[in-house]
Amino acid sequence: MRPFWKKHGLVMLGGICQGFGMGVFLFPQSIPSGGAGGIAILLNHFLQINMGPALWIVNFSLMLLGIKYLGKRFTLWTLIGITMTSLAIDFFETHFVITHRNLMYDLVIGSFFLGTGIGILMRNNVSNGGVGVVAVMISHGRNILPGKPLFYMNSVIFLITAAVISWEIIFLALISQWISTTVIDLVCRIDIPRSYSFGWRKKP
Template sequence: MIAFFQKNGLVVAGGTIQGLGMGLFLFPHAIPSGGAGGIAVLLNYFFHLDMGFALWIVNFSMLVVATKYLGNKSALWTMLAITITSITVAFCEQYYLTVNRNEWFDLLIGSIFLGTGIGILLREGVSNGGVGVIALILARRRNSLPGPALFWINSSIFIMTGFLINIELIVQALISQWISTKIVDIVYYYRFHQAYTLDWRRK
């Protein structure tokens, strides 16, 4: 029971932190936060959908993949994570206005928040939604860090988004993705390193 509430708290925290990175810092400048964020930006641009709702649609569609390859349990945790993230993004859009903010500063802070949130989720075996599902599947199969796969998958979506909306977004999105995936690997690795150290000390 304690483990359940601990994981629940970490999933909520991870979803909230990545939602703040998106809603407060990245989305106000139309900077895609990832593959799902890039598709959400496209949906917002072409269909004028609310960013939080568009993000939820994209992430929900990936639950089918999560259910098949990660199991029903992981899919339920993923559903909680993306719902918390979408609510956080919608809240930020509705109640927080960005005026005269430096987009490069926001890109840096938003990417750190984003990477921290995603890292917390992935180390709990929970996808952050979107292509994070694919990155988590690849990381488990290859027994590797999820950052590199996340970077290359998202980069291809960023390029498409940039060409369709604004070419400058490609550079900003790639920089954001590089920073956030580095943070993801740091947070994701820390747990295994800590676990190894504790196990070694017990011996």
């Protein structure tokens, strides 16, 4: 039972880190947190769905893609992660208000926490939902780190979102993705003693 609760705690931590980066820094500046965030913005634009529910719907819908390929256990852990992230976003948006904002500070700090949270989840073989599910599938299939495929897929979604909403967001979104995916790969590469390992990948 100890490994279960250890993983559960780390998944919760990953979701909280994501929610903190999104709710406190990125979303207040209208910076998409990823491909799912870009799709959620489009849903908000066309269907007038609030960002919180829209993001959860997108994450949950894409998460279903992972059931057949990665199994029910993976899907359950991902559901826990995306739910914790959504709850954290609502909490931080409600209780943390920054009166004097700086766009670049919000961009860098928010992207750092976003990448840290996703990295923690992926080290535990748990997706952050959305296109992260597809990134995990690609990383498993090709035995590569998930940062690059996540970056490329998100970039395509950002281009579509920018074309519909505003071209100004594309630059902020791409910078955010570069920072966060770099942090993801750094977190996945950290050499942690086996007794404290998250279990992302064993060395030969």
